[in-house]
Amino acid sequence: MNGVVCVANRLNRAFSVFPLWPILLGLLSGVFVADHHGINHWIINCVAGGAIVILFRRQTPTMLVAGYLLGYLSHGMVIDQQRAWQHAAESDELSHRCSLTGVVIDTGTAGSGPYLLRAEKIIFPSAQKTQEDLSTKGVRLLLNHDTRDHPIIKYGDLVELDGHLEPIGSLRNPHGFDKARWLHRHGVNLAISTQRPVHITGSSTPHQPVRIMTDWRRHLRQLMTAGLAPDSSEAQLIRAVVLGERPPRPSGMIDDFRNSGTLHVFAVSGLHVGMVGTIIGFFLWFVRVPRWLLISGIILSMAIYAGITGLRPPAVRAVIMATVFLSGFLFHRKPSLINSLAASAIVVLAWDGHQLFTPGFQLSYGVLLALAVASAFWMRIFKPIGEIDAFMPRLLLTPWQERMLNGRKWLRNSLSVSTAAWMGSAPLMWIHFGIITPIAVLASVPLMLMVFFILAMAMLGITVGSMWSPAGETINQVNAIVAKATYGLAGKFADIPGGHWYRTPSRPERGRIVVFDLPYGGGANYLDLGGGIMLDCGRADQFYRHVMTTLSYYGADPDSLIVSHADSKHSGAMSLCLEHYHPKQALIPRTDLLSKSYRKFLSNAENTDCRLIIPRNHQRFEVESGVYLEILHAPIELAGNGRADDSGLVIRLHWHGWKILFMGDAGFITETRLLESGQDLSADVIVTGRNRDDFTGREDFYQAVSPHAIISSNCDFPASERITEHWRDSVKNQGIRVFDQQQSGAVTMTIENGELILTPMLQGSAPLRIGK
Structure with missing residues (x-):
């Protein structure tokens, strides 16, 4: 009992020194509860909160309850509105065409999308009940439209358009970027798709200041890299540091910063905002402005910088934090970092409770809290670095020794800050991104100094370049x-x-196979067997977006490539695979096929250590013990070029007693050749695309293969690559389970307890267990 009383007394003393923390802790709890349950039980929560206040009649419980109700009600109303609209969309209540009037509230990092809208009015001409039941004011939506036929959309534009509402698509490939989850944390659960022009009727007055700063951004972007090659690594890094623009594609530079623990330089964060404030503050101090003007100028410059970089949440949080902290100096009060931290978090979460669940928010406040709590501890640990011998009088130091001592003190302070910051970020980096970087403690000291110099030089280049271009370019x-x-x-x-x-x-234990779900009839398969095999890889953009993230999560470094056929939707990114994974060998159908991406791959492979292998019928390739590939159809043995989809490899994988048949996009012609060959075609699973020029799926071919399941792509356009009801019924009548990837997403195959298990990505499709 005494222990409990002791803890309570310590908490009361702590809360008396940091009075905003009870409100923040209550706010965190309220947001968390509302995010999971909405505000269905708001009356019970309010009554219970009032009872606690009356029962205890103490400041701390009262502030806890006030914070809880603030978070519960503010975030709960947002969550309930999002869920109501999402439920209506998923239940086809919003399947009718609608007319929307709204304002553009986000144009993406580079100003070219994705575009987010906040609705002012949504009208459903044929669904009056839905229109009356749902509040349209403030609903946020993702705009899906063809940018080629539409006007340039800017932040703050007032727009009118007709289209269909639909829920945001679920994650379709394992461990990829979950767009639906990311948009949900931006308050968006619906998309509006339109094929008609978007009409811009004007601009929103409240959004005008940020709109102006967005225009500045385009101008500043050109000035800061004038005289440099726009796509050079140097220009990309400068734009990343100043504007938060990440390079358009994954690169070795990003990997290096990630592995050194300094990837945060690629996103405008509190670090960048603080650097801008420091640079402006130093300039104002140099010109001897009054204290009040210096502090006001720092706050204003940071706010403008946040606006120019698109009001990204980390920058906005940093401006709020700095404003609260620096305002203490304006009123001649010593500010407390921990209290300022709580005050800014309260403002941020009361405005947008979704931020609590974002890695950026957690990292920002985790690092700041660690700095506030642990910096002094590490300062004591590193104290000897910045000291001289106790018996050495300071007055006897030479100027050189004095400079060396000051340099060591700077190093001590930098290491203390760097170590404390790493302590705050390391656990969260491991949880969210699966990486821990102890080298960041050392790397952050020189790299952050260099980043500060890059930012300062960019600001100087912009200023000088605006007056005299040659000097700015220099x-x-x-x-x-x-x-x-x-x-x-x-x-x-x-x-x-x-x-x-x-x-x-x-x-x-026995590896896995991932059959990716790629848009537009693309194909890619990863065989996590042996040293790893990439069988097709999709187009370059599809590879980056859907395939590479999965391989990175698995820590995969495939040493073998297989090109099923020369189609850019299947092999367009093979050159990128050469660049990223440096494979030892690649199986290819033949060398005289005409696809540009395929011929580029062949040319690039000749300049690497990747051995090109053209297999022949019945040839086998060992993968590991109990696993090998068997060639059933080899295009090298065909006369002439033929159609691309029917001039590809057909490969059967023998996998610890199971057989997986990879057909590529082979159709009627290839199926006929295989039947006429008289060879054993049996397999447990067929992985197939749809032939764009011919019929796919002869009934007698499937009888010869006798599979338990078929995994098939399904593309709405062109019609030849679409799964027809006739084909679906025919396969079902043969007792074969169809995994239509339009409905199942990616499919992962594993072997467990003697069973072959096919697990689809989307919840609407059930897994399949195949026993011997």
């Missing part, structure tokens, strides 16, 4: 040298052994 050239040195140094830190560790999920 400054940019100098900045490019610093940028090149920065990512070069990041690469050195990334290469230090033990400097970073990735969380690698355990691989099933």
Whole structure:
């Protein structure tokens, strides 16, 4: 009992020093409860909160209850509105065409999408009941439209359009970017799709300041890299540091910064906002402005910078935090970092409770809390670095020794801050991203100094370049040298052994096969067997978006490639696979096929250590013990070129007693050749695409193969690549389970307890267990 009383007394003392923390803790609880349950029980919560206040009649419980109800009601109303609209869309209540009037509230990092709208009015001409039951004011939507035939859309535009509402699609491939989840945390659960022009009727007055700063952004973007090649690594890094623009595609530079623990330089965050404030503050101090003007100028410059970079949540949080902290100096009060932290978090979460569940929010406040709590501890640990011998009088130091001492003190302070910040970020990085980077403690000291210099030089280049272009370009050239040195140094830190560790999920004992679900009839399969095999890979954009994220999560580094046939939707990214994975060998159908992406791959392969193998019928390739590939159809043995879809490899995988038949996009012609060959075609599972020029799926071919399941792509356009009801019924009548990837998403195959298990990605499709 005494222990409980002691803890309670300590908490009361702590809360008396940091009075905003009870409100924040209550707010966190309220947001968490509302996110899971909405505000269906708001009366019970209010009554219970009032009872607690009356019962205890103390400041701390009262503030806890006030914070809880604030978070519960503010976030709960948002969640209930999102769920109501999402439920209506999923139940086809909103399947009718609608007319929407709204304002553009987000145009993406580069200003070219994705576009988010906030609805002012949504009208359903043929669904009056839905229109009356749902509040349309403030609903946020994702705009899906063809940008080629539509006007340029800017932040703050007032738009009118006709279209259909639909829920955001679920994640279709394992461990990929969950767009639906990401948009949900931006308050968006619906998309509006339109094929008609979007009419821009004007601009929103409240959004005008940010709209103006967005226009500045386009101009500043050009000035800061004037004189540099736009796509050079140096220009990309400068734009990343100043504007938060990540390079358009994954690159070695991003990997180096990630592995050195400094990837946050690629996103405008509190670090960047603080640097801008420091630069402006130093300039205002240099020109001797009054204290009140110096602080006001710092706050204003940080707010403008946040607006120019698109009002990204991390930048907005940093501005709020800095405003609260620096305002104490305006009123001649010593500010408390911990209290300022709580105050800014209260403002942020009361405005948008979704931020609590984002990695950015957790990392921002986790790092700041660690700095506030642990910096002093690490300062004591590193104290000897910044000290001289106790018996050495300071007055006897030479100027050189004095400078060395000041440098050591700076190093001590930097290491203290870096270590405390790493303590706050490391657990969250491991949870959210599966990486831990102890090297960041050392790497952050020089790299953040260099990033500060890049930001300062970019600001100087913009200022000078606005008055005299040649001088601005010269400054940019100098900045490019610093940028090149920065990512070069990041690469050195990334290469230090033990400097970073990735969380690698355990691989099933007998491996796995992932049949990816790619749009537009594309195909890609990853065989997590042996050293890893990439059988087709989709187009380049599909590979980056849908395939590479899965391979990265698995820690995969495939040493073999297979091109089923020369179609850009299946092999368009093979050159990228060469670049990223440096495979030892690749199976190809033949060398005289005409696809441009395929011929580029062949040309690139000749300049690497990747051995090209053209297999023949019945040839076998060992993968590992109990696993081998068998060639059933080899295009090299065909006369002439033929159609691309029917000039491909047909491969049967023998996998610990199970057989998987990979057909590519082979159709009637190839199926006929296989039947006429008289060879054994049996398989447990067929993985197939749809032939764009011919019929796919002869009934007698399936009888010869006798599969338990068929995994098939399904593309609405062109019609030849669409699964027909006739084909579906024919296969079902043969007792074959169809995994239509339009309904199942990606399918993962594993072997467990003597059973072959097919697990679809989407919840609407049930798994299949095949026994011997």
